[in-house]
Amino acid sequence: MTVGSPGYDLIVVGGGTAGCVIAARASEDPGRQVLLIEEGPDPQPVPDIVADPKRQPELVLKSPYVRMYDVERRDGSSFPVLSGRIMGGGSSVNNLAVVRPMARDFEAWTRYGGSDWSYDALLPTMRAIEADPDFGDSPLHGAAGPLQLHRGYHLDDPADPPAEALIRAAQDMGLPLCHDLNVAEPYGVCASPYNLKDGRRQSTAVAYLDPARDRPNLTVMAETTVTRVVLDGDRVRGVELRTLDGTRQVVEAPRVVLAAGVFHSPQVLMLSGIGPADALAPHGIAPVVALPGVGQGYHDHAVVYITFQGTTDLREDYVIPKVRLIAKSDESLAGPDLHVFIRPSIRMTGLPPLLPVSIHLLEHRSSGQVRLASADPTDLPIVEPALLEHPDDVAAMLGGFRLVTRLTQHPALAAFYGPLLTPAPDSDPMEHILESYVTYSHGTGTCRIGPVDDPGAVVDPHLRVHGVSGLWVADASVLPTVPHANTNLAAILVGEIAAREIARS
Amino acid sequence: MKLAGTIDIAAPATAVWDVIIDPTDLAACVPGVSAIRQIDARTFEGTVRASIGPIDGDFTFRSVLTRADFPAELVVDVEGTDSVTKSRVVVHIEAALTETGPSSTALSYRATITTKGRMAIIGEMVLRATAGVMISQVTRCLRARLEATAP
Numbered sequence A: 001m002t003v004g005s006p007g008y009d010l011i012v013v014g015g016g017t018a019g020c021v022i023a024a025r026a027s028e029d030p031g032r033q034v035l036l037i038e039e040g041p042d043p044q045p046v047p048d049i050v051a052d053p054k055r056q057p058e059l060v061l062k063s064p065y066v067r068m069y070d071v072e073r074r075d076g077s078s079f080p081v082l083s084g085r086i087m088g089g090g091s092s093v094n095n096l097a098v099v100r101p102m103a104r105d106f107e108a109w110t111r112y113g114g115s116d117w118s119y120d121a122l123l124p125t126m127r128a129i130e131a132d133p134d135f136g137d138s139p140l141h142g143a144a145g146p147l148q149l150h151r152g153y154h155l156d157d158p159a160d161p162p163a164e165a166l167i168r169a170a171q172d173m174g175l176p177l178c179h180d181l182n183v184a185e186p187y188g189v190c191a192s193p194y195n196l197k198d199g200r201r202q203s204t205a206v207a208y209l210d211p212a213r214d215r216p217n218l219t220v221m222a223e224t225t226v227t228r229v230v231l232d233g234d235r236v237r238g239v240e241l242r243t244l245d246g247t248r249q250v251v252e253a254p255r256v257v258l259a260a261g262v263f264h265s266p267q268v269l270m271l272s273g274i275g276p277a278d279a280l281a282p283h284g285i286a287p288v289v290a291l292p293g294v295g296q297g298y299h300d301h302a303v304v305y306i307t308f309q310g311t312t313d314l315r316e317d318y319v320i321p322k323v324r325l326i327a328k329s330d331e332s333l334a335g336p337d338l339h340v341f342i343r344p345s346i347r348m349t350g351l352p353p354l355l356p357v358s359i360h361l362l363e364h365r366s367s368g369q370v371r372l373a374s375a376d377p378t379d380l381p382i383v384e385p386a387l388l389e390h391p392d393d394v395a396a397m398l399g400g401f402r403l404v405t406r407l408t409q410h411p412a413l414a415a416f417y418g419p420l421l422t423p424a425p426d427s428d429p430m431e432h433i434l435e436s437y438v439t440y441s442h443g444t445g446t447c448r449i450g451p452v453d454d455p456g457a458v459v460d461p462h463l464r465v466h467g468v469s470g471l472w473v474a475d476a477s478v479l480p481t482v483p484h485a486n487t488n489l490a491a492i493l494v495g496e497i498a499a500r501e502i503a504r505s
Numbered sequence B: 001m002k003l004a005g006t007i008d009i010a011a012p013a014t015a016v017w018d019v020i021i022d023p024t025d026l027a028a029c030v031p032g033v034s035a036i037r038q039i040d041a042r043t044f045e046g047t048v049r050a051s052i053g054p055i056d057g058d059f060t061f062r063s064v065l066t067r068a069d070f071p072a073e074l075v076v077d078v079e080g081t082d083s084v085t086k087s088r089v090v091v092h093i094e095a096a097l098t099e100t101g102p103s104s105t106a107l108s109y110r111a112t113i114t115t116k117g118r119m120a121i122i123g124e125m126v127l128r129a130t131a132g133v134m135i136s137q138v139t140r141c142l143r144a145r146l147e148a149t150a151p
Helices: A017-026 A053-062 A103-113 A119-129 A161-172 A204-212 A261-271 A277-283 A391-409 A429-436 A488-504 B013-020 B023-027 B120-149
Strands: A010-013 A034-037 A066-072 A078-084 A188-191 A218-221 A224-232 A235-243 A248-252 A255-258 A302-310 A323-327 A338-342 A346-348 A354-361 A369-371 A382-384 A417-422 A471-473 B002-009 B033-040 B043-052 B055-069 B073-082 B088-101 B104-116
Touching: A010 A017, A010 A235, A017 A034, A017 A204, A017 A218, A017 A488, A053 B055, A053 B120, A066 A382, A066 B120, A078 A261, A078 B120, A103 A119, A119 A488, A161 A188, A161 A323, A161 A391, A204 A488, A224 A248, A224 A261, A235 A255, A255 A261, A255 A488, A261 A369, A302 A391, A302 A429, A302 B120, A323 A391, A338 A391, A346 A354, A346 B120, A354 A391, A354 B120, A391 A417, A391 A429, A417 B120, A429 B120, A471 A488, B002 B120, B013 B023, B013 B088, B013 B104, B013 B120, B023 B033, B023 B043, B023 B055, B043 B120, B104 B120
Parallel strands: A010 A034, A010 A255, A034 A218, A255 A471
Antiparallel strands: A066 A078, A188 A323, A224 A235, A235 A248, A302 A354, A302 A417, A323 A338, A338 A354, A346 B043, A369 A382, B002 B104, B033 B043, B043 B055, B055 B073, B073 B088, B088 B104
């Protein structure tokens, strides 16, 4: 069945972090009919388990709004990568951190996307996204954007003893105080901002989509799977979708933007015959546009937990820690490459308190991939993250391990942190790192930007899919390198860029 | 997740065997296990209580001795469910006893732990964090029980 009657001008596939931004911005023009399609549910009002940050562990561990992709380490053991499956996507289920990419991330992206992707070119957009009550309305920050920031803690506030101890120990190790981690090159002991308003999560479904929902030119379809992009030659004709009751139909529009995320944007492209020919053939999919970069170039952040015996119980907030360290794995580096968080204690009857510290490597020198498991759109794609495969990444993680062991031996923190337990002090920490790493769930790169003569590029610097007219990709998958930051704000930025580019088209 | 190691105990292999083959005896050495219930000669059930930050939960398990080749090798399979996410944890343990002297035994073990469900998100971090401490406490307890009674 083909449905063309509503006369949509734009279909946004995926109501995730970027998709909600695009749908809201695109529908600001009352002359443009916009359809937003999300595979997950769109519960109204937003359930408390999503909105209340105190319930975030429950949200991740118990709710139906998080999707797990089982991935393998090199030794064959597995761990999950997570994504959101609800309107707002990752911004509805993440840890609410609002962290900008660093200036050097933009510099890296200009090598693929040109000067439009520079820090200076995109700073006005970053300012327009946020309403920062602490630094807003300044050359670096905005005060009137849709995304409300909140810092529950400032570095000059009195903190509870573990946080005070962390700040003192880190300063003594040479890390400066970093009151604002959204400067061009943050470094040090940083107060963390979160997207919270009146104690409630500001996902892009709340901050962007909700104010636009009553517009007559915006249609929202939830619990609907886009099975492929429908092409007419090299031009987009619309999308084929399947609703919850199994009904399949084609909805027509001259413009389609895929914002289905780092796993599903490449999946939809490949199911539509757009991708590496040799990856499509095993699934009986006829290649329409040969783009070898689709699904390639996956980048993410590896995370390793190390655990100390605690001298006391530690209730540092799990979801919104007061401070994070933005640190260097090696003092000789030009800029930081790690996030470090102290975590609350693990308590088990009969055991002393155990205190984990998490080390997050913000760089990924090798590349993984996302590939089709089958031609069935409801089958999750296979994710091969290839984390910690490059020796420099392993060395950097090892540097993080050394940093944290030094940090916890500082007299201020030694009041809380006893001996190292995991990895065992007499073992090789490298083994622990390679056996136990997990992910920050910050995937990027599977539909990356680049010029038409770049064989790995999927979209041009304006986010248009190479070789197809009327088709864009706009989510974290277009970022050619993973930023030295959480990826939520970067995805919002991509959504804003896409909305601008589509409006110009 | 895989764990492996060797525990040296100053007791003959037969004495070590008698303790580790008895579910109640062995469970008494595992910290935090409560509500132990012996089902039959090879099976017991129990509960471990844990909290991670704001999450509190119980892990209820059933342990079955699936192979016992006196006095050298045994295989134990443990399967359990956590009360928070209803995830399933399956543990397969192979242990071997080697007499290293008239009254000394090396107990080597290899364990494979598989987590199915949401608990996989934090389960491995918790298991890795707790496994080392638990094993050292089990070791201390076994040594205390066996070496105290060794001839």
